[in-house]
């Protein structure tokens with residue numbers, strides 16, 4: 001499998017001389033195409049810092065990060081906005097939908113911005129809406145749909161461009177358990193059927209149990225890594241709880 005992300009010796013130091021804080025100490029990991037990887041760890045461990053750096057909205061103090069064969073650390077802001085549009089998909093806890101656009105318009109916006117032909121847009125929106133089970137609400141506005149439907153719209157928008165890497169930040173954080181399961185099952189289906197590559201930061205062991213691999217971060221470093229392999233989701237869930245217990249701290 002192709003390597004989608006390669007992080008080497010990534011460090012992030014906040015503050016200035018005399019008052020420095022190392023949020024990321026020395027992070028090394030790869031993500032291969034088709035992985036569904038979870039990032040967990042106690043509050044303050046460095047998860048958001050890592051996610052912000054991989055999202056290209058923050059820069060590391062040192063280290064190398066390649067995403068889709070491009071070095072994101074040395075890119076200029078103008079290249080970065082093209083890079084984000086062409087290679088990354090984002091799913092946030094609070095959805096970030098545009099209220100003045102319908103569900104369908106929200107989903108097709110990134111395709112329209114990339115000047116994808118109209119017919120192709122129709123096909124792709126139809127397909128992704130089908131995967132996330134939101135065909136029936138395509139003409140509704142965000143304020144007329146539920147939180148779960150908003151998140152499935154946001155996930156459709158993130159994935160309709162077929163990005164190299166989808167970055168999800170607590171995507172189930174604001175959802176009830178039924179909506180969370182619906183979302184996670186749809187993400188899993190896309191991951192398995194389309195080989196979509198997903199990295200999800202979450203505090204929730206249940207959500208994490210849908211991943212195939214989990215990296216645990218503590219004090220700015222990788223503390224442990226576990227793989228689901230042939231385990232059932234319940235078995236994996238228990239393993240996750242065990243590692244979290246050994247990590248200590250609030251999650």
Ligand SMILES: Nc1ncnc2c1ncn2[C@@H]1O[C@H](COP(=O)(O)OP(=O)(O)OP(=O)(O)O)[C@@H](O)[C@H]1O
Nearest residue numbers: 014015021023041042043044045046047048049050
């Ligand atoms: N802009 C900043 N300036 C100084 N310190 C920062 C800054 N941003 C984060 N930190 C510190 O870096 C550490 C890691 O923060 P980060 O937000 O990445 O943790 P986290 O694992 O995402 O935590 P949580 O689960 O609570 O969101 C924390 O100690 C935090 O206080």
